[in-house]
Amino acid sequence: MNSAPAAIPVRWWQPIDTPYKTMNFHKYIDKYKITKDSIFLLLCIFIVSCSDNPEETKAVANKPITLEQFDSLHRDNSKFLKGQDLKAYILTAQTISTNKNLDTPFGTLSYDKIIAYDFEGSEEPYPSVLDKNLKFVPVILKQQALTQKQADKILSALTKKSTYGEATAACFNPHLALLFFKDDKFKNAINICLDCNYLISDVEIPAETQLKINKGKKNEYAITGFTKTGKKAIIDLCKELNFYYGEIGSR
Numbered sequence: 622m623n624s625a626p627a628a629i630p631v632r633w634w635q636p637i638d639t640p641y642k643t644m645n646f647h648k649y650i651d652k653y654k655i656t657k658d659s660i661f662l663l664l665c666i667f668i669v670s671c672s673d674n675p676e677e678t679k680a681v682a683n684k685p686i687t688l689e690q691f692d693s694l695h696r697d698n699s700k701f702l703k704g705q706d707l708k709a710y711i712l713t714a715q716t717i718s719t720n721k722n723l724d725t726p727f728g729t730l731s732y733d734k735i736i737a738y739d740f741e742g743s744e745e746p747y748p749s750v751l752d753k754n755l756k757f758v759p760v761i762l763k764q765q766a767l768t769q770k771q772a773d774k775i776l777s778a779l780t781k782k783s784t785y786g787e788a789t790a791a792c793f794n795p796h797l798a799l800l801f802f803k804d805d806k807f808k809n810a811i812n813i814c815l816d817c818n819y820l821i822s823d824v825e826i827p828a829e830t831q832l833k834i835n836k837g838k839k840n841e842y843a844i845t846g847f848t849k850t851g852k853k854a855i856i857d858l859c860k861e862l863n864f865y866y867g868e869i870g871s872r
Contacts (some may be wrong), residue, residue, distance in 0.1 A: 700762065707757045707764060711736065711805055714766035720773045724780035726824045732801040732808055735772045739763040739864040742795035742812065749812045749821070750798035765862045767799075775799070775858050779811070779826060784851030786832040786844055790817040796865045797855065813855060815866055818846040 716733045738750045741760040752758055767775070778784055793814050801809040813820040820829070830843035847855070852870075859867030 698759065701759055702761045702764060704757050704759075707761060710764055710766075711802060714802075715768070717767065717769040717772050720776070723773070723776050725827055727776040727780060730801065730809065730824065732803050734802040734805075735767045736800050736802070737765050737767055737858070737862055737864070738798040738800065739859075739862070740796060740798060742793075742798075742814070744793050748793050748795065749810060750795075750800065751807075751810055755807060763862070763864060771858060771861065775854060778851065778854035779820075780828050782828045782831050784848060784854065785829050785846065787818060787846035787848050788844065789819045789846040792817045793819075793821065795821075797859060815847070815852060815855060
């Protein structure tokens with residue numbers, strides 16, 4: 622029996638009326654009626670039940686903790702880089718130049734530094750190496766500025782049509798991010814998840830959306846998953862940097 626094709630997540634270019642049933646995770650939500658609110662409620666009830674102090678119980682009940690706070694309670698912070706060290710590194714990272722021979726968008730994007738980050742991302746609460754306030758998330762393991770050769774090679778791969786065109790998973794747990802800087806100021810971010818098989822970029826990468834299903838129709842959407850060629854380019858970079866995706870790519 623042929624296995625069912627992998628579901629494709631709804632992305633910013635996919636019409637909002639695309640049937641949500643194409644997303645695998647919804648079947649679990651539908652079956653078990655799981656919501657974030659219900660998870661928070663159960664967590665708060667558990668915390669309250671462990672307290673013998675009525676005032677403490679009342680305070681906890683009135684102030685549910687966030688996913689970030691819950692994560693911090695169970696995280697080994699000793700293995701992660703500190704925010705001050707991450708900021709300081711930006712100032713000392715080696716500079717490179719925009720390669721105008723690269724295809725859109727990187728050939729015209731202004732940057733003088735690209736720093737790669739190895740981090741323990743998750744769909745919630747850390748789907749990006751930067752939070753909504755453009756601050757580093759507290760789960761970064763390693764950082765490394767790219768050389769001109771490394772930057773040109775990976776950016777060239779990310780702009781090629783041959784890098785994209787396979788299925789993706791309905792999740793996003795990135796372990797690699799590329800941040801672009803100009804005069805030590807943040808310009809652009811690319812977060813990459815090989816397990817879920819796609820990336821999310823602040824600037825549109827035309828090659829990523831070149832293969833479309835139902836092209837020209839109301840329910841048109843793109844097939845954005847990495848091909849074997851695309852995965853190899855990412856894994857090769859991570860091997861050079863001694864990052865997580867380089868390690869799993871060698872297994």
